[in-house]
Amino acid sequence: MIASDDMHDFFLQPFIEFGFMRRALVACVALGLAFGPVGTLLVLRRMSLAGDAISHAVLPGAAIGYILVGVSLPAMGIGGFIAAALMAMLASGVARWTSQKEDSSLAAFYLIALALGVLLISLNGSSIDLLHLLFGSVLALDTDSLILIAGTTSVTWLVLAIIWRPLLIECFDPVFLKSANGHGALMHQLFMLLVVLNLVAAFQALGTLMAVGLMMLPATAARYWTHDSGMLAAVSSTVGAFSGAAGLLLSYHANLPSGPAIVLVAGVIYLISLLVGTRDSLRLKWWPTYKHREN
């Protein structure tokens, strides 16, 4: 029974013993579940970089909230939400307004947002505050933050359940949806709003730098295992929730910062998927099968 006791100590004891670990676990699992379908859709729409830019835009918004009100979840959340929503509009608009390639503009935007955020916080706070905003403080979540995260996850799943069909069609054949009067633009905007909401909900737990990691890495990893849009969302939700739980345990036992630990677990899963996944992985490219059927 020694092994079983060890297992118990390793996997369960931290959560049984410490309330902050339980709250962190709930937050990470909820975020992982919501990030699954959102990240999948971002990947399918080739908007990974837009997610990055939106996440970085939370920082200056939250900083302004912090400067005006101090450490207050509502103020920093609202500030972050406004800034991220502005960035989402910019990100959507840039492709439409100019003929420049989207990716360079998005890279420019997020660098500007990051620099602006760091500058604002450095002027008005200590370096500790900056680290918290960039990398999150998942072990210090209060009930209000948990409600925001859980509420965001619920809203995300509900809205996606409603608009999933037109949203997917809009992804790969927008011309059809336009002909069929399927309100493609509205679906796109609703989806971008969900992206913003998710990243704002996540910034306190994971920080503006790490949040987008838990959103994009599981979704990217899932592409090496399945090819079906529903399965992609399911796999990346599972990977996200698992990364959250495993990263927390890792950070507890090895005494590592929790946000980076969670994202690193997701990163390792991504690398494993890239190497040995069942679709388009390096394994299949390096050791292709030369067998083929007669017909």
Add this chain to the structure above:
Amino acid sequence: MATCLASRSFAQPALARGFLGASSVNNVMKNGISLHNVTLAYRGHPAVHHVTGQFEAGSLTALIGPNGAGKSTLVSAIAGHLKPVQGEILFDADATSHRPDIAYLPQQSMIDRSFPVRVRDLVGIGAWQHIGMFGKMDANTQRTIEQAITTVGLRGFEDRHINELSVGQMQRVLFARVLIQDAPIILLDEPFNALDERTIHDLVHVMEHWHQEGRTVIAVLHDFHLVKHHFPESLLLAREVIDWGKTADVLKPSNLERLRQMTESWDENAAWCQRVESSGAIHTHG
């Protein structure tokens, strides 16, 4: 025209009927399209210039002309994706600019072929007008989808992903989706480009069946041989209407000579067009 999915005219496999079953929709549909002085422009330069005329209800028209003649532009305007800078496009249904259901098949490059979607699902998207966001894919719809897939010759491909299909198979899938859309007006932009003879033969067959059912079909084409043999009407476009009518009359040598003389370039300094037949913006004379 039957609006219920289950009672579609193609509810039986069309191939089994040899596409010969007379359709009852013919005299019911009011699906003509009339163009009144339509000018379509990009950045002030006309892509289509003062087009006036009528696609009769139930007509099958080939839209022909050289590259840059504005064929795709005109079709996308009829589909409602581009607003005329001048003139208007009216639909017979109630003789207003209100658009009836239109099945619009743009050139293939518009679809993201890497997107993870199966043949069955892509064809099923054609039922959007009938089931919308929440409607259920009931057994009838499923059956109709399978029949459409059979009609275009892709039985057995239902669960393939679209990135595993050849260009010809993909076009068959898109035709199956148009079948499901069951629209009174069908617009096809270069539907037979880069396809082998057998695929063209099969898809022309499907298209002629739409014609027999009384749908108004307009197809952008380059292959005069196809036009001669399968399209009763033709519209010869070189930014302006060169000729519009019976195919045999349109394809006469003097018209084809005019085509060769059309220039693709724009004159940046051209005078503003003064042919203002109704109010609207002015545009440069190309």
